[in-house]
Amino acid sequence: MSRFTWTAIALAAALAGCAAPRAVPPPLAAAFDEPYVLATGDRLRISVFGQPNLSNSYTVEPDGRIAMPLVGRYEVVNKTPDQVRTGLEAKLKGGFLRDPNVSVEIEGYRPFYILGEVNSAGQFPYVVGMTAQNAVAIASGFSPRAQKDRVELTRRHGDRIYKSEVPLTYPVRPGDTITVQERWF
Known part of the structure; x- marks a missing residue:
């Protein structure tokens, strides 16, 4: 084969490799x-059954926490909504409510x-x-x-x-x- 043919083959092979997505x-x-984990900027809708003063929307702040009455500043970043629910129930059960029923939904991503x-x-x-x-x-x-x-x-x-x-x-x-x-x- 001629030098031109080898050059054309090499160029075609190089371009074919560039054209294919990785x-x-x-x-x-x-x-x-x-599973989806929470991060700064997510907005949560937290409901505590029978406690309208605790049920509200909370935005994950730059430090990765939310500020909730009776609970205080609670770390939620890198947790799933279910992990946050479980943690909030434990915090509220620790002296505030007898048997808290908490739900956590993502209101805004x-x-x-x-x-x-x-x-x-x-x-x-x-x-x-x-x-x-x-x-x-x-x-x-x-x-x-x-x-x-x-x-x-x-x-x-x-x-x-x-x-x-x-x-x-x-x-x-x-x-x-x-x-x-x-x-x-």
């Missing part, structure tokens, strides 16, 4: 499958962020069941220079931060950052 690494997939080649980058309210494609639509669509087949998703899980290229059908969670890259051609 697979989602296991930690990012695992970070999606785990923390926002997600979208950056890069979209028409309106910024912070937006999260909607349950959202995909990366929905997030782009909320940000007024792709800019003319956008790469339109995948996005980069950054997700915090515990103390670690995971970053990966994902397809537009990939589920988004509250607090995720989506970056739409600029296309090369």
Whole structure:
């Protein structure tokens, strides 16, 4: 074969490798499958049966706590709503109420962020069941220079931060950052 043929084959192989999106690494997939844990900015609706003065909406403050009457400042960050319910029942049972019945619901999720080649980058309210494609639509669509087949998703899980290229059908969670890259051609 001629030198031109080998160069063309090498160039085609290199471009084929660039065109295929990377697979989602296991930690990012695992970070999606785990139960939802609370973080700063989430809003909770806490109801204590028979106690209207304790039942209210509480926002997770920057220090990861909520301030609730009789309980005081209670740490909720990195806990599931069920863990918060159990903890609040134990706190209230410890001298305040005989048999507290507490329910904890997520009233509002923390926002997600979208950056890069979209028409309106910024912070937006999260909607349950959202995909990366929905997030782009909320940000007024792709800019003319956008790469339109995948996005980069950054997700915090515990103390670690995971970053990966994902397809537009990939589920988004509250607090995720989506970056739409600029296309090369």
